[in-house]
Amino acid sequence: MTITNLTISSCHTDFASGARRPSDVAQEMISVIQQKDEQLGAFLSIDEKDIMRQASEADERYANGTQRSPLDGIPIGLKDNFLHKGQPCRAGSKILDGFVSPYDGGAVRKLKEAGAILTGRMNCDEFAMGSSNENAAYRPCVNPINAEYVPGGSSGGSAAGVAAGMVLGSLGTDTGGSIRLPASFCGLVGLKPTYGRVSRFGVVAFASSLDQVGPFAKTVDDCRLLYNHLQGFDARDTTSRNIDEPVTFSEKETGLKGVRVGVPKSFVEHDGLDDEVRATLMYSLDVLKSLGATIVDVDLPHLKYAVATYYIIATAEAASNLARYDGIRYGQRLGETDGLEGLYRQTRGQLFGDEVKRRILLGNYVLSAGYFDAYYRKAQKVRRLLAHDYAKAFEECDVIFGPTSPTPPFKLGEKAADPLAMYLSDIYTVTVNLAGNCALSLNAGFSKDGLPIGMQLIGGLYQESTILNVAHRFEGAGLGRQQQIKS
Amino acid sequence: MALENHEIENLFKLSKLEYDADIVQEFGEKLAQVLGYVDLLSEVNVDGVEPLMHPSELTLTMRTDVVDATAVGRKGIENSPAYVDGFIRVPKIVE
Numbered sequence: 001m002t003i004t005n006l007t008i009s010s011c012h013t014d015f016a017s018g019a020r021r022p023s024d025v026a027q028e029m030i031s032v033i034q035q036k037d038e039q040l041g042a043f044l045s046i047d048e049k050d051i052m053r054q055a056s057e058a059d060e061r062y063a064n065g066t067q068r069s070p071l072d073g074i075p076i077g078l079k080d081n082f083l084h085k086g087q088p089c090r091a092g093s094k095i096l097d098g099f100v101s102p103y104d105g106g107a108v109r110k111l112k113e114a115g116a117i118l119t120g121r122m123n124c125d126e127f128a129m130g131s132s133n134e135n136a137a138y139r140p141c142v143n144p145i146n147a148e149y150v151p152g153g154s155s156g157g158s159a160a161g162v163a164a165g166m167v168l169g170s171l172g173t174d175t176g177g178s179i180r181l182p183a184s185f186c187g188l189v190g191l192k193p194t195y196g197r198v199s200r201f202g203v204v205a206f207a208s209s210l211d212q213v214g215p216f217a218k219t220v221d222d223c224r225l226l227y228n229h230l231q232g233f234d235a236r237d238t239t240s241r242n243i244d245e246p247v248t249f250s251e252k253e254t255g256l257k258g259v260r261v262g263v264p265k266s267f268v269e270h271d272g273l274d275d276e277v278r279a280t281l282m283y284s285l286d287v288l289k290s291l292g293a294t295i296v297d298v299d300l301p302h303l304k305y306a307v308a309t310y311y312i313i314a315t316a317e318a319a320s321n322l323a324r325y326d327g328i329r330y331g332q333r334l335g336e337t338d339g340l341e342g343l344y345r346q347t348r349g350q351l352f353g354d355e356v357k358r359r360i361l362l363g364n365y366v367l368s369a370g371y372f373d374a375y376y377r378k379a380q381k382v383r384r385l386l387a388h389d390y391a392k393a394f395e396e397c398d399v400i401f402g403p404t405s406p407t408p409p410f411k412l413g414e415k416a417a418d419p420l421a422m423y424l425s426d427i428y429t430v431t432v433n434l435a436g437n438c439a440l441s442l443n444a445g446f447s448k449d450g451l452p453i454g455m456q457l458i459g460g461l462y463q464e465s466t467i468l469n470v471a472h473r474f475e476g477a478g479l480g481r482q483q484q485i486k487s
Numbered sequence: 488m489a490l491e492n493h494e495i496e497n498l499f500k501l502s503k504l505e506y507d508a509d510i511v512q513e514f515g516e517k518l519a520q521v522l523g524y525v526d527l528l529s530e531v532n533v534d535g536v537e538p539l540m541h542p543s544e545l546t547l548t549m550r551t552d553v554v555d556a557t558a559v560g561r562k563g564i565e566n567s568p569a570y571v572d573g574f575i576r577v578p579k580i581v582e
Binding site for chain 1: 525
């Protein structure tokens with residue numbers, strides 16, 4: 001198996017048997033990054049010396065039998081909004097240029113405890129705001145399957161790096177689909193866990209009631225391994241849930257007998273759903289049926305309002321969270337000679353990108369006196385209706401099935417000038433964040449142009465085990481990226 | 488939903504973002520487009536519905552009030568673009 005086709009589990013097996021050493025893999029991965037990343041743009045920076053230091057420590061642990069976990073010695077990338085002590089953290093924004101993380105975030109600490117090798121900072125939309133990675137402030141990132149297409153956003157670098165074989169897994173954040181959409185566009189598995197399941201401590205905040213940390217991987221099993229090490233309580237995140245529930249897969253059970261898969265009418269009948277995506281999903285649904293699943297009709301009657309609700313709540317929270325970037329405490333400062341007001345305005349006006357500014361303006365608008373009830377309060381009420389839709393649907397089914405994105409990956413620049421068209425690509429993902437549920441995207445097939453098409457499995461609150469198990473059995477039925485890896 | 492230029496300018500001021508006439512025009516158009524779209528919510532009947540502020544409505548957990556290793560101290564100060572002797576330097580505020 002070549003280095004770019006390795007999975008986390010196959011690599012760990014090789015480490016444990018002595019067939020490979022962590023430092024050999026780390027060195028090869030650095031070479032792949034050097035060869036490919038100038039064109040791809042998955043990384044904002046890597047620290048080769050630090051990678052090799054970590055790898056050498058992992059070599060020793062395997063040599064003396066003290067390896068810590070299946071992630072020990074495995075190269076993992078971090079989206080540029082995770083604090084990793086001593087490393088730069090810019091959240092893909094010019095305003096944070098020069099910021100060095102003074103401590104490790106919760107998820108980073110858990111990966112370190114597991115022995116993972118943290119390889120570098122992965123490209124993303126500025127402050128995780130975007131669906132295509134075209135709002136990246138430092139360099140573009142393209143889809144590794146076809147460089148004319150976007151990798152999806154906002155965690156585009158995290159997805160592109162795994163798909164191109166530069167790392168074996170990565171972390172992203174998902175506020176409205178920012179893990180699932182790039183996973184779909186790059187043919188990967190991407191999991192957005194339940195809100196409160198993974199610590200958000202040490203993650204640059206975008207919209208605090210929606211943000212969640214999750215993994216990217218090539219296979220469902222790799223995704224499970226990463227998830228198992230990320231989930232669990234962290235006293236430093238006040239929204240962290242105090243439960244520890246790692247997921248296991250049953251080796252005996254390969255079918256889906258007794259599993260009720262809900263298909264919302266509003267998902268399938270949505271006007272914007274591309275024909276190729278619809279056809280791929282129908283085929284995937286047949287696969288789930290052939291595995292023994294029972295398909296049931298469910299309804300999410302407020303789906304139509306999800307994107308509007310999301311963009312009111314997310315921008316309101318973002319406008320508040322991003323008020324801290326004032327040119328005083330972090331990163332860069334401009335306009336010092338123009339007094340405090342001039343400093344604030346020039347720093348923020350010149351160093352935030354256009355999409356970030358648009359969202360701050362919209363957020364402050366919907367929060368302002370006179371509009372608060374009409375927009376923000378109203379959106380919070382519709383949010384409850386959406387959460388109620390899910391709760392009701394899960395009385396009828398165990399998992400909800402649907403598309404991740406209404407279309408296959410789109411071309412660079414295709415939607416860049418039209419923010420609303422871009423926002424609408426999140427139609428299938430934002431409801432999950434609004435309700436707090438867990439969901440994953442995995443590859444369901446490819447378009448006639450050879451571009452990946454993802455399918456989404458949505459679970460109820462804290463039902464990661466259900467969606468990962470269903471995904472694992474679907475994957476085992478012989479579809480998707482797993483087959484590419486085997487070939 | 489169209490916004491008057493003075494409303495857009497006020498938003499830039501409230502948001503502490505510098506602006507000029509071109510930016511006000513450009514952002515105003517995009518903002519109006521998005522506000523027009525989110526007006527879709529006006530057709531939803533929310534009588535008697537309580538706002539949902541947080542997905543799982545958890546009771547926030549508070550850690551015990553003890554000093555721990557995450558206090559960043561000087562390292563935090565050093566992330567400021569301008570600091571002197573452990574203090575962040577700011578422009579003169581009081582004349």
